[in-house]
Amino acid sequence: MLPPNVSSADFNRAIAAWKQAVGADWVFTSDEDVALYRDAYSPWWDEPDERKASAAVAPYTVEQVQAVVRTANQYRIPLYAISTGRNLAYGGSAPVYSGSVVLDLKRMNRVLEVSERNAYALVEPGVSYFDLHEHITKQKLDVWVDPPDPGWGSVIGNALDGGGGWTAFPFRDHFGAHCGMEVVLANGEIVRTGMGALGNSKTWQHNRWGYGPWVDGLFRQGNMGVVTKMGFHLMPRPEAMQTATVQGAREEDIIPLLDTMNLLENQLAVNGSTSLFGGMRIPGMPGSGAAMWTLQLPIYGPEKVVRAQMEYCREKFAKVPGATFTEGELFRTPLDEATLNRVRKVSFGVPDLSTFGMLGRNPQNPAPPGGHIGFSPIIPRTGEAVLEYLRFYTSNLQAVSEGGTLRFVGPVFMTNWDRSLVAMIMFPIGRDKVMNAKMRAAFEKWVHLAAERGWAEYRAPAGFQDLCAKTYSYNNHALTRFRETIKDAVDPNGILSPGRYGVWPKHLRKGR
């Protein structure tokens, strides 16, 4: 496969230049090697529209990244940068624009610094949560990482795609917790953001804002540069953690329950990753018993403070008629191995892969498809919005699921960020192409139906990024046009991740 609009002569010249720059062993062109960059959960698996790479290049240093980008610019070859490339459910390591060359940064896996005193880390893109956790453990540093469910992902890649984890605020909002970046621009130039722009900076990971307009947001779900270093604030190991479970029996209870939970979170009296179950009886989920709603509120901090905050939470929920409040076990950290083996490890800053085991076949999930994609609209954090979303879901379910024959999973309400909820519906993707086509059609329908209500995604699978970007249509798509103006200015040949999150360079915009 050739990159689109690139002659084989030019492609061969570029391949030769890349081999020169990174070493012949790290330029992949054989079909079997390039196939490794396919999206394992692609809803177009083995169909003509499946997004595929034409080759892959794996540099080891930032200078090599610069050389690769410059060559791509010379021959106008689209690149798609990945860190560990395990963006499963959102596109894996396959490019958004088929035929792009994957710029695989896995080999750049150095933990450059971890400061315990100021609780931050500076890492390269290939550093996974497992790697950073191992480094911290070996160095006996008293800070935690905040892993997403799969611990094998990249600290940088996850943040750049808008991912999140499961410990305390503000660390579990991974992009929000970053502090300073190093970026290779499309012309090969290196930019450092925030305090890193100082020639002799001593505060790159200490202060995220720096001086003047803040540009870091351009690289979140963006395609304006290749990120080669990134700083992150880490949580000092909290002394203790305790979770309260609150339940309500009636449908309308969700309104005061959520208002109370919001207040506690917005006051930071509850700082852990809260959860909300219920409204629909999903087998096996908490909240599917007698209670209509179940909220879980974890609190991290010094033991005395956790106990005081727990008491405060109890008082607040006592004012909600009918609510029951149960204090969970208080965990003192670090956990011993036996305790760690019976808790959800990621909530204690320990990366693992148990989430994949849970996706497997079990009595609650007798026919798992293996793959899935997620429809993740953001809705307001109010009980009224939850009830409206559930009514919306149930009233459309019959039609969109073809009379219940398409087995979606959800909605699952995720409280990743304060002041909003992610109301996720999962679409199974398997080997059956006919079923996959139906799932794609259903996904599109949910996107349109949700957009009519003013709800849109925070993150989308690669093949649906255009569709979702189009729902952000205020003032004739002014935001998209603004992003395109910036894209055309910083990447005039449109070589960096064309189409990522719906931002296309000028020459590829026609007809979209």
Add this chain to the structure above:
Amino acid sequence: MTTRRAFLQIATAAATPVALGGIPGINPRTGHHIVLFEDSQPQAGAFALRAQSQGFATRAIRHGDITEAWLKSVRPAWERRPASIAGLTTPAALFCFEELAFARGLRVVFHAEHILLPDGSAQHQVQRAGHALSASALQRAGSRWPQRLADSLAASRLPRMARPGPSLASLEPALPAGATLLTSWIIA
């Protein structure tokens, strides 16, 4: 054309049984580092017992969660040199190992699916034939198919195997009601 495999001379060495004599944890006859099995399935337990008797080091995986096996056994081994591993596990466990193996230049060279039916019988499909074992050979073995699988693993010689792209482990097939799926595999 560069293949990932070509430059990993170390891995090629690991795939040659003769070169492996004396490396702890690696079966000197086959070159496999370790055999993994799903602890919650009796068939996988039977497979592991037989593999042990063939000289393999084995390690249990519980409910498809490979974390412990990865962190404590496979990753440290692969940091020394990419060596082959094999297993009878859930598809999810294979998928995870396969993803992690790609980064080390290793591939799924054998992949079979075993559909365990509610009446206790099993159906077998070889998705990727990396060695001489066929679905009909497993079928003929009846309820002793796990032992047959372990025997064939012990007899396999890695250098004969092809170096293909990704397997189908990430996407599950449709199964009859009440059936369970196990998957056997070699990553090399």
